[in-house]
Amino acid sequence: MLVQFIGLGYIGLPTAAVVAHKGVKVHGVNVNPHVVETINKGEIHIVEPGLREVVRESVEAGTLTAATEPVAADVHLVVVPTPFKGVYEPDISFVEAATRKLLPLLKDGDTYIIESTSPVGTTEKMAELIFRERPELEGRISVAYCPERVLPGNVLHELVHNDRVIGGIDEASTAKAIEFYRLFVEGELHATNARTAEMCKLTENSSRDVQIAFANELSLICDKAGINVWELITLANKHPRVNILQPGSGVGGHCIAVDPWFIVADYPKESRLIGTARELNNYKSFWCAEKIRNAMLEFELKHGRKPLTALMGLAFKPDIDDLRESPAKYIAQKVMQSEQDNFLVVEPNIEEHSVFKLTDVDEAYERADIVAFLVAHKEFKALDWRDHKVMLDFAGVFKRS
Ligand SMILES: NC(=O)c1ccc[n+]([C@@H]2O[C@H](COP(=O)([O-])OP(=O)(O)OC[C@H]3O[C@@H](n4cnc5c(N)ncnc54)[C@H](O)[C@@H]3O)[C@@H](O)[C@H]2O)c1
Incomplete structure (x- = not known):
């Protein structure tokens, strides 16, 4: 099996390295040649405790390689940025660009998973894009979403031990994605659909934000009330x-x-x-x-x-x-x-x-x-x-x- 990660940043690189460290062949892709060069030397371009060793050992063992271009693989993970554009509008153009690069490489039996934090409906949109350009693949590849919820500084532990929420565009896709995460996750894997999984990530962070807002509002009231x-x-x-x-x-x-x-x-x-x-x-x-x-x-x-x-x-x-x-x-x-x-x-x-x-x-x-x-x-x-x-x-x- 070959697993491909598109995006080797704070989330993509540790995940790629953990999978490669399990002995699975991993091809990492990044648009930045400096990132690719650094990883292929067994070094890292981000700060995360323990990551350097896992990357170095995986590169030395030959299970982790990086390149600027994707290749044909069995599992594809999209872990690229999803920033804002305009006034707080989500920008999914990086996810789309990564998906378009994969289009000619996808084949029967492949699993395509988005991990980037995404607005509700993004996975379905990407599935539509894939099946519009490659109609012969409809029903023959798995498409799913699985959000990441690791804490920077403790990523290597949490990648393995946190529970994951996994939602496919259909039940077969969910099952196939779960099979992949079983390779390295020891936490529970919770099956759902793609829209719920996308919303779950947004909900987790909105919940924290709303609760902190309550405390901040109290601080304003208390300041006035002495x-x-x-x-x-x-x-x-x-x-x-x-x-x-x-x-x-x-x-x-x-x-x-x-x-x-x-x-x-x-x-x-x-x-x-x-x-x-x-x-x-x-x-x-x-x-x-x-x-x-x-x-x-x-x-x-x-x-x-x-x-x-x-x-x-x-x-x-x-x-x-x-x-x-x-x-x-x-x-x-x-x-x-x-x-x-x-x-x-x-x-x-x-x-x-x-x-x-x-x-x-x-x-x-x-x-x-x-x-x-x-x-x-x-x-x-x-x-x-x-x-x-x-x-x-x-x-x-x-x-x-
Ligand atoms: N960092 C976190 O703690 C965290 C936690 C949970 C979820 N997320 C989400 O995960 C996603 C990735 O976040 P990150 O922190 O790893 O971002 P990052 O910026 O650290 O890494 C993304 C990498 O993808 C590369 N890239 C961009 N477009 C590409 C393309 N078309 N092909 C190949 N490489 C490409 C960039 O050069 C960059 O190195 C985002 O959606 C983010 O919201 C991040």
């Missing part, structure tokens, strides 16, 4: 059937801050709660930026000089180096627009940044008049509270106001 939101949530969660998540400076990353829009774009009238939650979480970042600006103005009025403000954190969540769709980065850009010199930017998880000049945690904490905690990194949790500074803890670093 109540410590962290204490409030801790106390409310003492109720045996209440479990409120934590507020923060917004919601970021390339999944939770993106996927709910895939539902809103297609079902705008029906997805009012999901759309409002997305807007509220975006608004929370704007609100944090306003709070910082106001604190700076108050300080200047009181002390007759401009304050030095430390912005603590740029990543989209604690203890990672990923700045994609980061609310902290958005806040920093917004408040620093005109007066870069009055700010110190701290991000202990990266060495340097092309836009922000980074300052060491302790130095920034000592020198700043105003300290705005945008992310609850572990380095910040080790700091002691300073009563004589203006402290803006948007991330719950100290779990006090």
Whole structure:
């Protein structure tokens, strides 16, 4: 059996490597020749614990090879990006481009699976495209969708141990796709149809987004009411059937801050709660930026000089180096627009940044008049509270106001 992965990024490469490490022959495809070259040398172009060893061993064993062009294979997995276009419209052109490349190579008995996070109906659309161009394959190949739900940093474990939801365009396709995932997944494999599987991925991330929006809304109310939101949530969660998540400076990353829009774009009238939650979480970042600006103005009025403000954190969540769709980065850009010199930017998880000049945690904490905690990194949790500074803890670093 030959398994082909189209797209060798954060999801495609680890999955390809795990399958290849099981002794199955894998052909990985990426449009970027640098990525292909790197992998064929047994090296990796992304950061993920343990991945380097699995790739190197698979390349050395001859089970993993990479190329810029696809080949004929038995199982084809599409793991390419699905970003936005325009105003929060899902862009499935990468999935379509990858599928078109496969068209001349597909043959009787093949299994075609999309793993890219996709709007509802994408798998059926791709099946229509395949059968329009290759009508003789209708009923002779399996077409399915299987979303990915791994946590960056723990991908190799979760790829094997997480449950998977697998939905084909018909029952035979579902069964064939399940057969493939049994090769390497130890979690349960749940059969459904393609539309439900697509919606399941979008639902998981929308659920997190809506729940965080509730916590963020509470934080806005508590700020006005003079109540410590962290204490409030801790106390409310003492109720045996209440479990409120934590507020923060917004919601970021390339999944939770993106996927709910895939539902809103297609079902705008029906997805009012999901759309409002997305807007509220975006608004929370704007609100944090306003709070910082106001604190700076108050300080200047009181002390007759401009304050030095430390912005603590740029990543989209604690203890990672990923700045994609980061609310902290958005806040920093917004408040620093005109007066870069009055700010110190701290991000202990990266060495340097092309836009922000980074300052060491302790130095920034000592020198700043105003300290705005945008992310609850572990380095910040080790700091002691300073009563004589203006402290803006948007991330719950100290779990006090
Ligand atoms: N990264 C995550 O944590 C995560 C989690 C769950 C789901 N997803 C979803 O998985 C999909 C892939 O995400 P990712 O993080 O691996 O993306 P990525 O950008 O890291 O990797 C995608 C790769 O595909 C390549 N590519 C693009 N078009 C191609 C084509 N036509 N042929 C061959 N290669 C092509 C790109 O060069 C890139 O290297 C997305 O839909 C994403 O939403 C990602």
